[in-house]
Amino acid sequence: MKLSFFAQKTQLIRQKFTEYWHLFNQWFINTPERAILDAYQAAEAIQKIEIEQFNGQKISPELANYTENVMSYWQGNLNRNLTTIKVRLAEFNLGSTFINTSDSSILEKLKFIDEVIARYTPRDGSIFEPLPINPNPVQKLSNLPDKDVTNSAPTIQKTGVIPRSIGITINKITQDFAPKAEEEFVKKYRISRNRTRRAIKFLLLLIIVPLLTQHFSKILLIHPLVENFRIENKTQIFLNSEMEEAALKELTNFEKQLKFESLLLPAPEILPEKIEAKLKNKVREIAAEFTYKSSNAISNVFADVISLVAFAIVIAFSKKDIIFVKYFLDQIIYGLSDSAKAFLIILFTDIFVGFHSPHGWEILLEAVAEHLGLPASRNGIFLFIATFPVILNTIFKYWIFRYLSRLSPSALATLKEMDE
16 A cells, blocks of 8 residues: 555656656747847847937946936946846857757847947956945955056055145045035945845855755655655665664663563563564664665755755856855955954864864764765764864965965954964
């Protein structure tokens, strides 16, 4: 009865998988036409804005008399449509082998798209404008636009009658009392808030998507298939010797407990036949338990691979979000005080490469081995602990020597004082 149920369930899963596979093939074959249509519609949207709002010219603040908020709205529409064109053209090129190359309509659409994006393509071939600059002074100059690099790269500073710090203070006070100071402050605050929201959403996606993918793919697809396969082929119960030793230990403890209770209680002594029957029932329970654990470990391997694929897909389709995350982390790190930076560095290094870190690595590696159904080899764990933390320690020392001394010398001095 159980076998027929699993057979029906497996057949149903195979039918669903076949249907989804046919749908995926149909979707993939139609991808080039759908992609070129989306790109063409995005190009038409750009041309419509040019005709209605910029007198048929490119979308640029120099060619129209709009306020900053209105111009940022049109610029956002432009960037969104250019991003759609770039992504859809990449999809079109990926599946271009499935289309009819002699179709004149596709060639006309491609020609129209090239004419539109040519007006927004700089000399380097990129159709995207750079992100706003990180106001932090320690941001790398290579991330700034050319005009900002020219202004940011200081030449020989001229000394004047008034100290430079007083001039900076006067300029700051003047800027605070400027007519548009409040408007500029609100604008910068909104930009910073939007960046932070986007970065946090992306970080949550990086955590939630792989976890949900691993959980649901394991429960709905992989685990039923693995259990059915193991039942049909009558595979061994234990994946490794450690599982077998744990099962024998549990059975031995149960047998000793029965004998102890029969000798301790004033009730009549339990017959050997009853003890044997109880032991057989316990063996069946242990066998079912470890069969489930073995199937669960095998399912974890495949589900983890699928979750890694989902993680890679999120990364691949969110390259712009990675820039926002980097900006967000830079803001947090550079916003900390020198003592806080030194404290976090010491805490992080002591946890992973400190004197007590081997115990944490041992627990972590044993948990990973149990999750994947692998034997927790003591020699392998000790070899890992003897090499990997040492490599991490070397990397930390090199980073401190090479970068921290240049980015934040005061934090390095505080770190040395705290170590001493």
